[in-house]
Amino acid sequence: MSHDSARRGFLRRSIAIVPATAVAAGCSPTPPPAASAQPTASAGNATPAAYTPRYFHPPEWAFVQAAVARLIPADAEGPSGIEAGVHEFIDRQMDEVFGHAAIWYTQGPFADAPPEFGYQGRLPPRDVYRAGIAACDAHCRQAFDGKTFAQLEPARQDEVLAGMETGAIVFTDVDSKTFFGFLLQNTKEGYLADPIHGGNRNGVAWQMIGFPGARADFADWVGRPGVQYPLPPVTIAGPQA
Amino acid sequence: MASIKKPSVDAVLVGFGWTGAIMGMELTDAGLHVLALERGEMRDTVPDFAYPRITDELSYGIRGKLFQNLARETVTVRHNLGDTALPYRQLGSFLPGDGVGGAGVHWNGHHWRPLPDDLRLRSKYEERYGKKFIPAGMQLQDFGVTYEEMEPHFDRFEKIAGISGRAGNIRGQIQPGGNPFEGARSNDFPLPPLASINSALLFEKAARELGYHPFPQAAANASKAYTNPHGAQLGPCNFCGFCERYGCYNYAKASPQTTLLPTLLHRDNFELRTRSHVTRVNMSADGKHATGVTYIDAQGREVEQPADLVILCAYQFHNVRLMLLSGIGKPYDPATGQGVVGRNYAYQLNSGVSLFFDKDQPMNPFVGAGASGSVIDDFDGDNFDHGPLGFVGGASINCITTGGRPIQQMALPEGAPAWGGGWKKAIKDNYRYTASVGSQGSVMSYRENYLDLDPTYKDAYGQPLLRMTFDWRANDIAMTQFISSRCEQIAKAMAPKSYRVNARKPGDHYDLRVYQSTHNTGGAVMGTDPSTSAINRYLQAWDVPNVFVMGASAFPQNFGYNPTGMVTGLAYWSAKAIRERYLKSPGGALA
Ligand SMILES: Cc1cc2nc3c(=O)[nH]c(=O)nc-3n(C[C@H](O)[C@H](O)[C@H](O)COP(=O)(O)OP(=O)(O)OC[C@H]3O[C@@H](n4cnc5c(N)ncnc54)[C@H](O)[C@@H]3O)c2cc1C
Numbered sequence: 016m017s018h019d020s021a022r023r024g025f026l027r028r029s030i031a032i033v034p035a036t037a038v039a040a041g042c043s044p045t046p047p048p049a050a051s052a053q054p055t056a057s058a059g060n061a062t063p064a065a066y067t068p069r070y071f072h073p074p075e076w077a078f079v080q081a082a083v084a085r086l087i088p089a090d091a092e093g094p095s096g097i098e099a100g101v102h103e104f105i106d107r108q109m110d111e112v113f114g115h116a117a118i119w120y121t122q123g124p125f126a127d128a129p130p131e132f133g134y135q136g137r138l139p140p141r142d143v144y145r146a147g148i149a150a151c152d153a154h155c156r157q158a159f160d161g162k163t164f165a166q167l168e169p170a171r172q173d174e175v176l177a178g179m180e181t182g183a184i185v186f187t188d189v190d191s192k193t194f195f196g197f198l199l200q201n202t203k204e205g206y207l208a209d210p211i212h213g214g215n216r217n218g219v220a221w222q223m224i225g226f227p228g229a230r231a232d233f234a235d236w237v238g239r240p241g242v243q244y245p246l247p248p249v250t251i252a253g254p255q256a
Numbered sequence: 257m258a259s260i261k262k263p264s265v266d267a268v269l270v271g272f273g274w275t276g277a278i279m280g281m282e283l284t285d286a287g288l289h290v291l292a293l294e295r296g297e298m299r300d301t302v303p304d305f306a307y308p309r310i311t312d313e314l315s316y317g318i319r320g321k322l323f324q325n326l327a328r329e330t331v332t333v334r335h336n337l338g339d340t341a342l343p344y345r346q347l348g349s350f351l352p353g354d355g356v357g358g359a360g361v362h363w364n365g366h367h368w369r370p371l372p373d374d375l376r377l378r379s380k381y382e383e384r385y386g387k388k389f390i391p392a393g394m395q396l397q398d399f400g401v402t403y404e405e406m407e408p409h410f411d412r413f414e415k416i417a418g419i420s421g422r423a424g425n426i427r428g429q430i431q432p433g434g435n436p437f438e439g440a441r442s443n444d445f446p447l448p449p450l451a452s453i454n455s456a457l458l459f460e461k462a463a464r465e466l467g468y469h470p471f472p473q474a475a476a477n478a479s480k481a482y483t484n485p486h487g488a489q490l491g492p493c494n495f496c497g498f499c500e501r502y503g504c505y506n507y508a509k510a511s512p513q514t515t516l517l518p519t520l521l522h523r524d525n526f527e528l529r530t531r532s533h534v535t536r537v538n539m540s541a542d543g544k545h546a547t548g549v550t551y552i553d554a555q556g557r558e559v560e561q562p563a564d565l566v567i568l569c570a571y572q573f574h575n576v577r578l579m580l581l582s583g584i585g586k587p588y589d590p591a592t593g594q595g596v597v598g599r600n601y602a603y604q605l606n607s608g609v610s611l612f613f614d615k616d617q618p619m620n621p622f623v624g625a626g627a628s629g630s631v632i633d634d635f636d637g638d639n640f641d642h643g644p645l646g647f648v649g650g651a652s653i654n655c656i657t658t659g660g661r662p663i664q665q666m667a668l669p670e671g672a673p674a675w676g677g678g679w680k681k682a683i684k685d686n687y688r689y690t691a692s693v694g695s696q697g698s699v700m701s702y703r704e705n706y707l708d709l710d711p712t713y714k715d716a717y718g719q720p721l722l723r724m725t726f727d728w729r730a731n732d733i734a735m736t737q738f739i740s741s742r743c744e745q746i747a748k749a750m751a752p753k754s755y756r757v758n759a760r761k762p763g764d765h766y767d768l769r770v771y772q773s774t775h776n777t778g779g780a781v782m783g784t785d786p787s788t789s790a791i792n793r794y795l796q797a798w799d800v801p802n803v804f805v806m807g808a809s810a811f812p813q814n815f816g817y818n819p820t821g822m823v824t825g826l827a828y829w830s831a832k833a834i835r836e837r838y839l840k841s842p843g844g845a846l847a
Contacts, residue, residue: 237452
């Protein structure tokens with residue numbers, strides 16, 4: 016056990032070092048909203064790097080980016096989904112456990128079921144995305160003079176998203192509500208998960224809400240009711256700021 | 257036919273979570289050669305739970321890296337006898353464990369002993385309210401063991417796990433600041449309670465002003481460094497906020513890994529085989545005793561493992577399923593009420609209130625521990641008069657902050673948009689200022705809530721899945737409606753800017769999508785009457801005396817608490833009976 020306690024001591028010390036440097040760098044508890052309103056101004060490592068999608072084909076990729084930009088738009092409140100790299104996160108998830116439904120029970124028979132039973136469809140999420148994007152673009156082309164979802168005005172895009180959310184827009188190959196459900200779920204996950212998964216780039220969303228991320232050591236903060244925690248987030252890969 | 261046959265052992269443990277590890281310790285102590293078969297992988301603090309990798313909400317909290325893989329095996333569910341059951345395809349409502357340590361790795365560590373009345377529930381209700389008070393179809397039963405008999409075993413687990421808490425009743429003396437309703441304990445907790453965080457302080461004050469009796473949640477999250485009776489060491493909890501659904505990187509949460517395995521895995525008379533999935537208990541030709549088990553090894557080969565004693569430690573569902581697959585005990589039939597295996601499946605019904613505070617009241621929700629917070633027990637068990645209320649059961653009501661993991665633990669006020677700029681603003685404005693008051697409600701057993709084998713769906717090895725027939729009944733809804741009104745009363749007194757109540761209403765069905773609790777109970781119920789219980793009061797199968805069945809499958813109905821204090825207490829109680837009585841005349845019935 017002595018080896019373990021030595022290791023624990025080391026952990027405590029090494030974690031404790033992180034906040035010190037971060038504070039020295041002058042990070043304020045609440046990042047100024049202006050920084051995220053203008054992605055280019057926030058500069059340096061917050062600018063989305065060029066990313067080549069692994070799963071989505073180009074027209075699908077245009078859809079994913081357009082949808083993410085509406086689900087978490089750019090405004091003065093904080094980083095947009097695109098700035099946070101949520102589209103990259105979604106693409107990566109298609110080849111992960113989630114996209115393949117790798118730990119879901121996927122044997123038939125399949126039956127329609129009340130929503131309380133959860134997703135009961137045959138398709139793994141990556142195929143739901145493929146079918147859902149195709150259906151959505153087909154719907155948009157038909158309804159809006161041959162334009163795909165990505166080519167629509169933002170307000171129109173919001174209407175289409177809301178139509179899928181409620182199921183008012185009906186697709187034949189795939190359930191629009193199910194597709195929207197996966198899309199929204201993954202968008203939020205990508206925004207708020209650790210950056211190792213491709214989204215929440217540099218912990219920008221965590222900075223906005225005030226989650227310290229992987230610091231995971233708050234023994235000193237239990238006894239301070241009513242005092243705002245001051246330190247900016249660290250990620251699994253270390254300090255980002 | 258199995259292609260491989262292994263040399264016989266004295267005892268084989270099926271599953272290696274909390275109960276498996278306890279039985280391993282107790283039976284190797286008695287000199288037996290014990291083999292544990294665990295379907296999942298080997299897991300230990302390092303490397304599996306090491307910082308910083310474990311602080312990954314997506315992989316562990318959302319994708320469930322440590323939980324059962326449903327692709328191989330799941331349950332099917334239907335609400336009523338006439339419905340066709342559908343598979344529980346994705347994890348939601350409950351999260352069974354997998355791998356060494358079982359769910360004891362990714363549990364929260366809320367520790368409870370049942371109330372003395374909980375163990376004699378039918379007797380208690382009949383005495384206080386009369387036989388007619390219990391609705392038709394509600395199959396209440398006594399456990400067949402008393403609180404006083406169990407007390408030394410609760411005490412033992414508390415010392416092994418290093419429970420942090422404040423006693424409410426030591427040898428009949430009510431203690432200030434503890435739970436005045438709890439049964440008499442022979443000793444205080446081994447560690448003082450965890451420090452209180454802001455939300456718990458507000459709850460405590462509000463509850464006390466309302467005349468209730470708040471006390472700190474007893475926690476298997478160590479408040480100080482601790483060495484247990486086996487010499488295993490725990491470090492103090494640092495409120496990292498990654499507890500339930502995660503392994504503890506800090507050696508602070510009691511798990512088999514932190515409390516038992518450092519000793520057990522080094523014993524010469526103990527062997528652990530991981531990636532060994534038991535498919536059935538093998539029976540003698542006359543069906544009167546078990547000859548061992550059959551399992552599928554890591555290479556997919558079928559292996560026969562002979563053993564003198566077979567101890568099912570596979571968690572509630574899997575214990576029941578293995579009994580049904582192996583022909584141990586008579587399957588329950590809801591049409592006739594006959595048979596015992598699968599009888600009295602129950603669950604829990606929770607409600608809660610999310611509270612949203614002003615900016616001058618930061619809650620720092622990420623400062624949390626699996627079991628840090630304040631609780632009241634005033635509306636649990638039979639601690640209040642049910643007469644005018646007309647329902648059976650109750651709930652513990654708590655204000656516990658386990659962490660502020662932003663994907664899963666993001667509560668938003670009524671009317672907040674689900675996406676778009678409004679959603680972004682809502683998470684920004686509320687994340688740091690939220691707290692919650694929750695209830696954990698008991699669910700009774702009913703004639704038509706039960707478990708059997710599914711006629712259609714199979715697991716990866718071609719065996720039928722377990723089928724659950726379960727829905728909320730009127731009594732459960734009445735209980736949760738009453739309890740949520742109490743939660744709301746306390747929440748209001750905590751003076752938030754706004755709050756939002758979440759409680760099941762009449763007509764609501766059991767929903768598989770949302771996490772409720774992994775406190776599934778029953779199906780192999782203990783008792784003193786073989787016509788209504790599958791195992792006797794020592795957890796020994798009535799029909800097959802060399803099979804013992806651990807876990808919450810033994811509970812005749814569920815209470816308003818987390819189950820592991822009772823589950824582990826029962827394992828110690830059963831182990832003592834095996835050591836002191838069964839081994840003197842192996843194969844004999846203990847009751
Ligand atoms: C997220 C979460 C939070 C919880 N929080 C609390 C809490 O705060 N307080 C509390 O009291 N309880 C809590 N629980 C419940 C607690 O974890 C269980 O009560 C406890 O772990 C049960 O112990 P067990 O030995 O019966 O089963 P487990 O610990 O689940 O162990 C069973 C083992 O058997 C193995 N197994 C299953 N089938 C087979 C097979 N066919 N062949 C071989 N091996 C098999 C499994 O892989 C598993 O490792 C929580 C559970 C979860 C999931």
